[in-house]
Amino acid sequence: MTTPRWRPEGPRLNPAERAQLLWIFREEAGLEFPQDTEYVIERKLQDRLLQLNLKDFTEYIRLLRSPAGRPELDQALEEVTTHETYFFREDYQLRIFQQELLPQLKALAEGRRRLTLWSAGCSSGEEAYTLAMLLSDAGLFDGWTLRVVGSDLSRRCIAHARRGVYGRSSFRAVPRDYESRFFAEEAGRLSVLPAIRERCLFLHANLLDQERHITLGRFEAIFCRNVLIYLAEEARERVIQLLHDRLQPGGYLLLGHSESLLHTESPFEAIHLQGDVVYRRPPEGGRSR
Ligand SMILES: C[S@@+](CC[C@H](N)C(=O)[O-])C[C@H]1O[C@@H](n2cnc3c(N)ncnc32)[C@H](O)[C@@H]1O
Structure with missing residues (x-):
């Protein structure tokens, strides 16, 4: 998250108010803030109070x-949430996904000839578009229907994802040839080409809202990277169950490099690949490894 200038003369957050705000953010979105970053909330919300002409945090x-x-609660969540993302983030995992998992997912979905991926907590859409490019490049899916769904709590991020136009900072890890093959330059910014955009659908959704996700159907693989680290334990457990329920049996969950289910009770089986651990919803008929 970007940290705005702290205003010592601005409204200050007392411990009771801080506890109430933390409770609201946890109830609403499952968010938890490590103790040493709680002070950031004061900085981030000071400007909101000033803009709304409110005298203190109690108001x-x-x-x-x-x-x-409600609209201000959405705004507050925008301010305190981390939206950091870029194309081809954690590329070692994407290579493993393309080389080792996609052929398995093809076998899993062969009967349907339809493959659907979900970028859960997609921020401004770079991860979802990255997946659509990898699918396009895999050379495995001639004549298949390929879809990538991206969802996020942030309406601002979802609007950005739908526009599909990005500045340089989103390109820090993009392989050179991908930039020329999948993007068009537009007034100094780069827009995702229609062939990739057409495969992607972006939705505003809170991962704590189970009902909202049922209509999405089931996915062959879900990327939920760099989201669980921001959630409180109870919210994390709910989200892990949701991700499990939204996967086809035999489908895969991929987490960020600092996230793991290895020491947690979960309905997934851990699959150790060369250089990464991924999580599989056990195939129908039970665990296979
Ligand atoms: C750090 S970004 C990760 C983006 C991308 N997955 C990546 O790894 O580059 C975390 C995203 O999770 C979203 N998020 C946090 N809590 C959420 C919730 N309860 N429901 C949906 N999205 C949530 C935030 O809005 C933010 O855009």
Whole structure:
């Protein structure tokens, strides 16, 4: 998250108000803030209070809790959430996905000739578009229907993802030839080509909202990277169960490099690949390894 300038003369957050705000963010989105970063909340929300002409955080909390405060609650969540992302993030994992997992997923979905991936917590869409490019390049799916769904809590990020136009900072890990093959330059920025965009669908959705996700059907693989690290334990467990339920049996869950289910009770089986651990919903008929 970007940290705005702290204003010592601005409204200050007392411990009771901080506890109430943390509770609201946890209830609403499952978010948890390590103790040493809680102070960042004060900085991030000071500007909101000033813009709304509120005298202190108690008034702000009252607004967030009122029915009329829903848009401001969305805004507050935008401010305190980390949206950092870029194309081809954690590329070693993407290579493993393309080389080792995609052929397996092809076998899994052969009968349907339809493959659907989900970037859960996709931020501004770079991860979902990266997956669509990898599918396009795999050379395995002639005549198949290929879809990538991206979802996020942030309406601002979803609007950005739908536009599909990016600045240089999103390109720090893009292989050179991908840039020329999958993007067009537009006034100094790069837009994703229609052939890739057409495969991607972006939705505003909270991962704590089970009902919202049932209509999405089931996926052959889900990328939920760099999202669980921001969630409280109870929310993490709910989200892991949701991800499991939304996978086809035999489908894979891929997490960020600092996230792991290895020491947690979970319905997944861990599959150790060369250089990475991925998680599989056991195929029908039970665990196979
Ligand atoms: C750090 S970004 C990760 C983006 C991408 N997955 C990546 O690894 O580059 C985390 C994203 O998770 C989203 N997020 C956090 N809590 C969420 C929730 N409860 N439901 C849906 N999205 C959530 C945030 O809005 C943010 O855009």
